[in-house]
Amino acid sequence: MPLLAAEGVSHLGGYFFISSAMFVLGIFTMVTRRNAIYVLMGAELILNAAALNFVAFARHHGGAGALDGQMFAIFIIILAAAEAAVALGIVLQLYHHFPTIDVSKPDRLGD
Amino acid sequence: MEPFDSPFFQGATPGWYALAILLLPLAGFLFTAFTWKTAFTRKHGHVVPLATIGVALFCALSIFKHAVIEQEPAGAHAPTAEHGGEKAAHEEPPADLGDHRPAWSSKEHGGVYALLSIGSLHVDAGITIDALTATMLAVVCIVAFLVHLYSVGYMHGDKRFPRFFAFLQLFSFSMLGLVLTDNLLLLFCFWELVGVCSYFLIGFWFEQDEPPKASMKAFMTNRFGDVGFLLGILFAWGIFKTFDIHEIYGRLQHMVATNVETSLFGWGLGAALTVMGLLLFMGPMAKSAQVPLHVWLPDAMAGPTPVSALIHAATMVAAGVYMVGRVYFLFTPTVLGFIAIVGTITALVAATIGLVHNNIKKVLAYSTCSQLGYMMLSLGVGGYSAGLFHLYTHAFFKACLFLGAGSVIHAVHTEDMREMGGLKSKMPSTYRTFFVATLALAGVPFLSGAFSKELIVEHAIQWGMSGTLAHWLPAVVAIFGGGLTFFYMLRLLYLTFYGTPRDHHKFEHAHESPSTMTVPLFVLGFLAIFSVDWLPIPLLRGLHVPELLAPPPALASLAVGHAPHHGGESLLLAFVVLVVSVAVLVAGYRLYVRTYKQRNPGPDVWYARFGRLSTTVSRLYYFDEFYQATVVRLGNAMSRAFTRFDVGVVDGAVNGVASLGLAFSSVWGMFDRVVVDGAVNFFWHASHALSRVFRRLQTGNAQDYLAFAVGGIALVSLLFVFLT
DSSP states (O other), rough: TTTTTTTHHHHHHHHHHHHHHHHHHHHHHHHHHHHHHHHHHHHHHHHHHHHHHHHHHHHHOTTTOHHHHHHHHHHHHHHHHHHHHHHHHHHHHHHHHSSSSTTTTTOOGGG | OOSSSSSSGGEEEEEEHHHHHHHHHHHHHHHHHHSTTTTTHHHHHTTTHHHHHHHHHHHHHHHIIIITTTSSSTSSSSHHHHHHHHHHHSSOOOOOOOOOOOOOEEEGGGGGGGEEEETTTEEEBBBBEHHHHHHHHHHHHHHHHHHHHHHHHHTOOOOTTTHHHHHHHHHHHHHHHHHHHHHHHHHHHHHHHHHHHHHHHSSSSTTTTTHHHHHHHHHHHHHHHHOOOOOOOHHHHHHOOOBBBHHHHHHHHHHHHHHHOOOOOOOOHHHHHHHHHHHHHHHHHHHHTTTHHHHHHHHHSSOOOOHHHIIISSSSHHHHHHHHHHTTGOOOHHHHHHHHHHHHHHHHHHHHHHHHOHHHHHHHHHHHHHHHHHHHHHTTOHHHHHHHHHHHHHHHHHHHHHHHHHHHHHHSOOGGGGGOOOTTOOHHHHHHHHHHHHHHTTTOOTSSSHHHHHHHHHHHHHHHHOOOOOGGGHHHHHHHHHHHHHHHHHHHHHHHHHSOOSOOOHHHHOOOHHHHHHHHHHHHHHHHHHHHTTSSSSSTTTSOOOOEEEEEEOGGGTTTTTOOOOOOOHHHHHHHHHHHHHHHHHHHHHIIIIIIIIIIOOOTTTHHHHHHHHHHHHHHGHHHHHHIIIIIIHHHHHHHHHHHIHHHHHHHHHHHHHHHHHHHHHHHHHHHHIIIIHHHHHHHHHHHHHHHTTTTTTOOOOOHHHHHHHHHHHHHHHHHHHHH
16 A cells, blocks of 8 residues: 555554544544533544554654653543543533433533 | 192092992992892881981081081182183193192092003093082982981882882982092993983882883983983093093193194084084983973883982982083083073973973972073073082972972872862971972072072073073073962962862871971971071172082183183172062962962863963973874884894894705715715624624534534645645
């Protein structure tokens, strides 16, 4: 695959493809799904796409012992866990206020 | 003239007295005018005015005593008119413009108040006191005080009691100011002030029909004369460049001595002075009720009787005579001749109307008119002293007559003599004083009126002897008028006090007036007899001119050659005049006896006897009809024409400007609506439309915002990629 196996970036092309796909799928999920849980899952996809990129670049550019990208990935995972907890709290509150978790129903921002 | 001898006149003392005389009545007026609502003034409104005029009276009598009574008999040091004039004219150094001061002037004692100063026009208000001023002060203050006192009784219970006293005070102030001032312009101001006081007081009972009309008539007639007076004053300014009477005198002497042209139209001095004199005389003609401007005075009787006594008999109407005396030196022989003619006509015409009128106050008004004619006649024929002397004596007995008439009116509540009669027994005090004053007015020998009247006759005869046959006219009228006066006054006495009462109801209710009214009557009656006796005229020489009222050396030296007949030196003439006067009086009395006393006729006896002639006289010679047909109609026509002008041109111009403005504003309005409002509305609509589009984006849905954000980032990224 010439696009993916370009000279010098042969290893990165695959990662890009995967992470871009995850990112787009994540965005698509967040924008289109009505269930808040699915929206959260879309966010997880985006975060993981970013983490994958970090690791890929770190592997490609970094020398021996350079673990910056990996560290970022671990942070992202931790953040994602925290974010999931907070987000689930928000979803619960959402359900309290509006007895639904359909994110298209609460539209008071437009008022 | 030289300063008075008395130590009283050596310093500034007379100035303080004069200021007190002037300002106290003004203070009284202000006090009464500003407190008229308070209970005190409403109830005791007469107290303060009586006090102020009382103090003024004291000051005036002090000045009179020092200036007139204690003067040495005239002629001792005052040069006689002709010689003094020539001497002054010749010795005056030409470089000195001359500032001939009278006996006492505040300007020599720093008492100057700069009234106004515009360019070359400087008017200084000062006070001057000479024998004439002192005499007038005494007359005005005495009569004013007695009238104040009398009004306490007469106006008792009137609902505008304090207002009456306020106006009396204002009048006293104005009249005294008129006498004291040394300045033509101020004299004119005070002249107008007494005029407006007269207007207020004639129309005092303005609810009634007649008084407002009468006051308006008086005011308008006086305005007519005052126009001339003011023009005359401006002429005087044009000739002499000053308003100060004594500076005018000095400059006149200088001009006569150097025989300069006047700066006025290039006229000669004589012509300019004649025109100025005639104009100046228009003021006194209206104010002193001289024919043909006398028509207001009888109507002015619509005012309260004390007012008639004070203003329309003793003081204000005499102001005209006073003013002629004050500027006497300015009058050329032509003007004096005119004054004599006017005075003669007035004396005769007014006396004849007095014969037939049935209103007691109007008979007295015409009598006043006639006596003022006498004074003018006297001044005109050169009897300066005699005329002013008559002013002095006349004030007292005529005030007495008016107050007596007021007392009668107070008792019977009518002014019509046809409803009176037989009041002698009911009102003894009023009758006695009235009788004495009548005799004084008629000029019965040894009463005050006789002295002045016979002096007038004497001067008129001298004037007659000095000229043609026509010059005898004043003398004839003066002698004949004495009889007329006596006759109409006896008729008045007869209709009022003698005979049988014609209205029994009114007769029954008649009563003597309270003492506040009778005391002034007695004082004035006393003065009617004795007011001459303390003047420094030896009684044997008494039929001669009282020199204390000698005129300032006049135009004697003027090229036109006028010498006022001054001081009849001939005892023979005095004796002849006395005999003739008594004869005329006896004739008048005989006529009265034959007409009234023996036949005891009704009041309308004249109509039966003289028919048409007496109708003419009783219609007052148709003066009012004449004015109605000419002046009033002309005035109405003019006012109609001016109305048309006003409606057509002035209103048209105003309306034209208005409609022009309207047209402009409608154009501007259109512009405003279309362009300005259009722009505003366009932006409004545009933003509204835009906002309708953009508000669609604000869905409120978080997912939409996310989609927009991502789309936006994608867009920016694409742009970034393609542009780099």
